[in-house]
Amino acid sequence: MPRQILLLNGPNLNLLGTREPDVYGATTLDDIVAQLRTIAIERGAELSDQQSNHEGGLVDMLHDARNWADGVLFNPGAYTHTSIALRDAIAATGLAVVEVHLSNVAARESFRQHSMISPVCVGVVSGFGAISYVAALDGLLRHLDEVAA
Numbered sequence: 606m607p608r609q610i611l612l613l614n615g616p617n618l619n620l621l622g623t624r625e626p627d628v629y630g631a632t633t634l635d636d637i638v639a640q641l642r643t644i645a646i647e648r649g650a651e652l653s654d655q656q657s658n659h660e661g662g663l664v665d666m667l668h669d670a671r672n673w674a675d676g677v678l679f680n681p682g683a684y685t686h687t688s689i690a691l692r693d694a695i696a697a698t699g700l701a702v703v704e705v706h707l708s709n710v711a712a713r714e715s716f717r718q719h720s721m722i723s724p725v726c727v728g729v730v731s732g733f734g735a736i737s738y739v740a741a742l743d744g745l746l747r748h749l750d751e752v753a754a
């Protein structure tokens with residue numbers, strides 16, 4: 606049975622490609638999903654993707670993922686910096702979550718320099734544009750292998 610990976614994106618990430626391309630790049634979310642899906646298959650895994658602009662919707666998606674996903678790549682967008690609810694959802698589900706950011710949030714405005722969710726994630730990848738997701742998938746699959754060994 607292939608490993609099941611959820612790629613979960615939060616608010617405004619549906620606009621990737623046209624949204625502040627100087628900060629977030631020209632790659633669309635569809636492009637990112639397609640690339641990750643190909644890599645996942647090469648690595649013997651299956652990737653599903655979900656996106657919501659709503660905090661509660663993201664909480665529901667994490668709850669549901671508890672029933673079928675082995676791990677989650679999660680870019681919570683601006684909720685990264687504000688959402689105790691998302692942090693609690695990750696802690697409550699016990700899912701292996703890797704936090705992903707296109708931009709280097711540590712080098713941006715001070716309000717982006719704190720993440721509510723990092724402490725409940727297995728790792729964080731930030732600053733490599735669309736490649737952040739590729740690196741995060743690699744890290745997550747290696748982590749899952751290590752835990753299973």
Ligand code: DQA
Pocket residue numbers: 616617618680681682683684685705706707708709710717
């Ligand atoms: C982001 C960084 C967040 O601060 C911002 O609110 C986003 C995107 C990133 O991928 O760089 O929406 O998560």
